[in-house]
Amino acid sequence: xDAPKKRVFSGIQxxxxxxxxxxxxxxxxxxxxxxxxxxxxxxxxxxxLTIRQVPAELRKRSYEAxxxxxxxxxDPQKSLVFIQSHVPQHSQLAWVLSCNAQYGELGRxxxxxxxxxxxxxxxxxxLFTYPVLMAADIMLYNAHYVPVGGDQxxxxxxxxxxxxxxxxxxxxxxxxxxxxxxxxxxxxxxLQEPTKKMSKSDxxxxxxxxxxxxxxxxxxxxxxxxxDSDGVVRYDVENKPGISNLMGIYSVMxxxxxxxxxxxxxxxxxxxxxxxxxxxxxxxxxxVQDEYNRILADKxxxxxVLKDGAEKARYQANKLLSKVYRKVGFAQF
Ligand code: TRP
Numbered sequence: 001x002d003a004p005k006k007r008v009f010s011g012i013q014x015x016x017x018x019x020x021x022x023x024x025x026x027x028x029x030x031x032x033x034x035x036x037x038x039x040x041x042x043x044x045x046x047x048x049l050t051i052r053q054v055p056a057e058l059r060k061r062s063y064e065a066x067x068x069x070x071x072x073x074x075d076p077q078k079s080l081v082f083i084q085s086h087v088p089q090h091s092q093l094a095w096v097l098s099c100n101a102q103y104g105e106l107g108r109x110x111x112x113x114x115x116x117x118x119x120x121x122x123x124x125x126x127l128f129t130y131p132v133l134m135a136a137d138i139m140l141y142n143a144h145y146v147p148v149g150g151d152q153x154x155x156x157x158x159x160x161x162x163x164x165x166x167x168x169x170x171x172x173x174x175x176x177x178x179x180x181x182x183x184x185x186x187x188x189x190x191l192q193e194p195t196k197k198m199s200k201s202d203x204x205x206x207x208x209x210x211x212x213x214x215x216x217x218x219x220x221x222x223x224x225x226x227x228d229s230d231g232v233v234r235y236d237v238e239n240k241p242g243i244s245n246l247m248g249i250y251s252v253m254x255x256x257x258x259x260x261x262x263x264x265x266x267x268x269x270x271x272x273x274x275x276x277x278x279x280x281x282x283x284x285x286x287x288v289q290d291e292y293n294r295i296l297a298d299k300x301x302x303x304x305v306l307k308d309g310a311e312k313a314r315y316q317a318n319k320l321l322s323k324v325y326r327k328v329g330f331a332q333f
Pocket of ligand 1: 009010011012013044047133134137138146147148152155
C-alpha cells in the first residue's frame with residue numbers, strides 16, 4: 001500500500017477581491033498540490049473579523065473567495081473546501097492553544113504590529129490572538145505543509161512552536177507544520193511603488209490588478225506601471241525593481257526564465273514589454289474569470305460544495321479535538 005499522503009492546509013481571508021498578487025503567490029499554486037497531498041483549503045471568515053467588516057459584504061465575499069478557489073482549479077472531489085466558521089472546532093482548539101501561547105511571543109508578531117498601527121482605533125484582542133486561531137486551523141488537521149506567502153511565515157513558525165510545546169507538555173499529539181513558500185513570484189509588488197507589496201488596500205488603484213479586472217483595465221494598469229529610465233529589460237531587483245517585478249509576473253504567466261525574457265525584449269522599448277506582460281496576464285486570467293462568474297451564478301452548487309466540505313472537515317476536526325480535550329484533562333463521559 002502507498003504511504004498515506006501528507007496533508008496541506010491553507011486559508012484565505014474573504015476580505016475583498018483577490019489581486020494578481022494573491023493569485024500568483026497563493027491561489028494559483030494550490031491546485032498543483034492536489035494530487036500529491038491531501039489538501040484542505042479554508043475561507044477564514046473568523047480571521048477577517050479582526051478588522052471591522054460590513055456584515056453583508058463579509059458574507060458575499062466568503063462566497064466569492066470560495067468561488068475563486070474553485071475557479072482557480074481546486075477540485076472539491078480531491079480537496080476539502082469550506083468556510084472556517086462552519087467548523088466550530090477551529091475556535092474551540094484555539095482556546096486550548098491560547099493557553100499554550102505566550103503573550104510575549106504574540107506581541108512580537110510583525111503582522112500584529114503592522115495592523116495595530118494601521119487600525120489604531122480598533123486594536124481588538126482578536127487581532128492579537130489571530131496567530132493562535134491560525135495555528136488551530138493548521139493543527140486541527142495535523143497539516144505537514146502550509147502554503148503561504150512570505151508574510152505569513154512567522155505565523156506558521158509560531159504554530160510549529162506551539163505544537164512542539166503542546167507535544168512536550170502532553171505527549172505527542174501534533175505534527176510540526178512547515179511553511180511552503182513559492183520560490184518564484186512569492187511577492188508580487190505594487191505597479192506604482194515596486195518596492196512595496198501589491199495590496200488591494202492601496203489607495204492608488206493603479207498599483208494593483210484584481211482577478212476580476214477587465215482586459216482593458218488590466219492593459220491600462222500595466223501600461224502605467226512605474227519602471228525606470230534605463231530602457232533595458234533586465235532582472236535586477238535592487239536597481240530595477242519595477243522592471244524586475246514585471247519580469248517576475250511575466251515569467252509566472254508564460255513559464256519563461258529571466259534570461260529568455262531578457263533576450264525576447266532585447267533592444268525593444270518598455271512599451272512593447274509592458275503590453276506583452278499585460279497580454280500574458282489577460283490570457284491567463286480569462287478562463288479563471290469565466291469559471292468564477294459561472295460558479296458565483298450557481299449558488300446551489302457552491303453551497304453544496306461548502307456544505308459537504310464543512311461536514312467532512314467537522315468529522316476530522318472532532319476526532320482531533322476530542323483527543324486534545326482528553327489530553328489536557330477535560331472530563332469526558
Ligand atoms: N493569515 C493568513 C493570511 O492572511 C490566512 C490564514 C488563516 C491561513 N489561517 C490560515 C493561512 C492557516 C494558512 C493556514 O494570508
